[in-house]
Each structure stands twice: as C-alpha cells, then as structure tokens.
Amino acid sequence: MEQASAAENFIERMGLISQVDGAPRIAGRILGLLIVEGRPFTLDEMAERLKISKASASTNARQLRASGIIRLVAHAGDRHDYYELGSDPYRRSMETISERLASIGSEVIEAAASFPEGQAEAKRRVCQFGRFYLRMGERLKAWSEQVEDEADTTTN
Amino acid sequence: MEQASAAENFIERMGLISQVDGAPRIAGRILGLLIVEGRPFTLDEMAERLKISKASASTNARQLRASGIIRLVAHAGDRHDYYELGSDPYRRSMETISERLASIGSEVIEAAASFPEGQAEAKRRVCQFGRFYLRMGERLKAWSEQVEDEADTTTN
C-alpha cells in the first residue's frame, strides 16, 4: 500500500467533496491538485499525476474552466494548454453559484405566473419560494464582491 | 397526452432542479407538491399524486425531513404520518447548507494541518481555501437568522 502524502490526501478529499456535491470526482481532484501545487499544469501532467485518462482531464478541466474556477494560460513557444487557478477562484465560483440561484428563482417565478385564478394561495407560495432563490442569488453576488478584498488581507 | 396543469408543471420543474443539484428527483417533486398544495400529505397520497411507489415516498420524505425542509405532523385519531412544509423551510435548508460548508471548511483546514514543513506555500493555499468555506458557512448562518423576518413582511 502506497504511503499517502498530505498533498495526496487533500486531493482525494477534494474529490470526495466534489462528488457529494453532485460534480464529477475528477473535477474536484483537479482543483485540489492546482491548489496544492500552485502552478500551471498540462492535461498530460494532470492525467499522470492523478492516474486518470487524458480524456477525463480534458473534459473536467474544460468544465472547471467554464465555471470560472480555473483558467487556461499559454507559454510562448509551447503548444501545451496550461491550466491554473484563476484569479479570485473562490469569488468566481460564488458568482457561478449566484447566477444559478438567480436563474432558478426566475424560472420558478415564471412558473408561478402561469397559475390560474383559482389558485391564488398556491401561486403566492410558489412565488415566495422563487423570491427566496432570487434573494439568495443577489446576496451571494454581493458577497462575492467583498471576498477578493478579504483574501488579500489574510496572511496565513 | 395528459394536459399539464401549472401545478404539475411546477412540480416537475422542481424535480429537475433537485436532480441537477445532485439530489433525487423525487425529493424535489415532493417538495414542490407540498409547496403547491400547502397542506399535509400522507405517503400514500404523495405516491398516488406523483405516480411513484410508496417506498420512494417514504425514503425521500424522510430524507427531506432529515434536512429540516419538511416535517412530520400527526392528527389525533389517525395513524397516518403527515408531512408538510416545516416552519421556515427556507431558513432551515440554509442552515443545513451552512453546516455542510462549515464542515467542509474545517475538514480542509484539518487536512492542511498535516502538511510537512517543506510545503509552507501549499499549506497556506489549502488553508485559505478552507477558510473560504468556513467564512461562507458563517455568513450563510448569519443570514439565515434574518430570513424569517423578511418572509413575514412579504405580502405577495
């Protein structure tokens, strides 16, 4: 049995967290890797280090990129795609969540709008539910604009 | 093809939202049903209305109950278990999320503690990540204590 370093341990834990959240485990592990190492990685490096196929590395990295958590960087004279932690990755991920919440909120309110006359009470409850999501999204978005400041002030 | 009422439409939509969030679809549909109808339901009623087995109704209702979103009520002289929306269901669900975030945060920080000397930078980044989750949990918790007030002041 291979001795698990603290880094590997953290990376695997990130995978499990990601999995419980309904996201692919590999995505969490990639994020963990980039956090631990703190430098850009190519798909091949990620695949080798995490013992996954290059296909999985490509797919999951792109998905993480789509949610703004990691970003693609290029080095001159090097054809590789390098992925690294984006700037303010946490703020960005909060924005992504915020957008999703707001989207659900308006979706629900839209659904509420089509309720017939006779169900005013039901309509009211559905509307309230939708507004809860909207408010949550707005609040999260407001937070995300403070987070980057705090991150700078943390010394350890 | 059956004509889909606004209520059914909303319920199904809730199921999809729940599914995307990684939770069972039936759980979302049950929640939607309870929001729309605004009255207690027995497992049999839910099973019939949502066209699911009683086993699914039982399992998912209990799961929703565990996260504090719905609650169990009893009527005198009636052996049935009735489920209805809990008091402040949204606040309660936020508390559940908040606890989970805090739990992840301390888990990550704990993992960071086991980093060896030579990886001070990595340890710092992991710690920062953990603190982000902790802070997010704390904020959500603080906010959940205001939400119930706002809910009362909403007129429509």
Next chain:
DNA sequence: GCAGTCGTTCAGTCAAGACTGAACGAACTG
C-alpha cells in the same frame, strides 16, 4: 509531403444510486 504532438470527441464500459415490488414489523381493531 510525412511524422510527431497536441486537445477533443465519440462509442462503449462500468459503477453508483434512484426507484420499485414484495416482504416485514409494529400498532391498532374487531
């Protein structure tokens, strides 16, 4: 042109878990 090196895509496999039917135990009723 060809060979090599990227990232992506796609068909296929496989495992996780959602869902069900049937059996079960508990609590009533007569």
Next chain:
DNA sequence: CAGTTCGTTCAGTCTTGACTGAACGACTGC
C-alpha cells in the same frame, strides 16, 4: 387471537453519467 393498515426495509432492476481507449482533426517542424 386473526385481520387490517400503516411505515419501513431489502433484494433486484434499471437508468444515469463518469470514465476510458481509440480514433480524429488541427497544428508544427522536418
């Protein structure tokens, strides 16, 4: 006690989607 009526549990099925290997297209340098 037998007969119902609940809720729960468990074995089994089946769907979803994560993951992979192999093929592919784009690009580079020779």
